[in-house]
Amino acid sequence: ExxxxxSGGGLVQPGGSLRLSCAASGFTFSSYAMSWVRQTPGKGLxxxxxxxxxxxxxxxxxxxxxxxxxxxxxxxxxxxxxxxSLRAEDTAVYxxxxxxxxxxxxxxxxxxxxxxxxxxx
Amino acid sequence: QTVVTQxxxxxxxxxxxxxxxxxxxxxxxxxxxxxxxxxxxxxxxPRALIYxxxxxxxxxxxxxxGSLLGGKAALTLSGVQPEDEAEYYCxxxxxxxxxxxxxxxxxxx
Numbered sequence: 001e002x003x004x005x006x007s008g009g010g011l012v013q014p015g016g017s018l019r020l021s022c023a024a025s026g027f028t029f030s031s032y033a034m035s036w037v038r039q040t041p042g043k044g045l046x047x048x049x050x051x052x053x054x055x056x057x058x059x060x061x062x063x064x065x066x067x068x069x070x071x072x073x074x075x076x077x078x079x080x081x082x083x084x085s086l087r088a089e090d091t092a093v094y095x096x097x098x099x100x101x102x103x104x105x106x107x108x109x110x111x112x113x114x115x116x117x118x119x120x121x
Numbered sequence: 122q123t124v125v126t127q128x129x130x131x132x133x134x135x136x137x138x139x140x141x142x143x144x145x146x147x148x149x150x151x152x153x154x155x156x157x158x159x160x161x162x163x164x165x166x167p168r169a170l171i172y173x174x175x176x177x178x179x180x181x182x183x184x185x186x187g188s189l190l191g192g193k194a195a196l197t198l199s200g201v202q203p204e205d206e207a208e209y210y211c212x213x214x215x216x217x218x219x220x221x222x223x224x225x226x227x228x229x230x
Binding site: 037044045046047050059060061062095100106107108109110111112113114 | 155157159161166167168169172173176178210212214217218219220221222223224
């Protein structure tokens, strides 16, 4: 059974940093691209970033480029999202999602339950 | 700035058929945009329904189908069930980045 479990969310002050993790199980992690998607409370979904199965190729939303870094540790079956210079508008539930193949990050199948990031003083 | 547009809300009767659409401000949506469709119910994570325009996941009910229609991506629900009441989002690929539509709130009434 595919499972994706996000962690690392919480309350952070504006300008602060946070690293989110997504622990994967139930599939060969290194064989699949992975993505991060966020959802502002009560609003729609926003694609954030994606990474190939090997970790060698990354993609970012223009609005977040320069403040976030996606990475993965295939030996630990874990996906990461490093977020810096956080702003109030970054407050959201952050989901990780699995791609349907190693390079195909643009098709998503399984999603985690999300972790809430709150940016506030 | 590229925008992906969906109907904000639609209402359908149980047993009826409804089509949700997904348009791109860049022009006609083609298979190269690899349209994905997701369903989200309150308090839950999104659930994938359709990928690459018309492909269903193993768990996608047969009454859901995806297509291209009039320059847009489309999600058609045939024989709508009360449990289909939810928010539906499309996702389009732009050769690197991806964009979600604003979502369609589907009411079954």
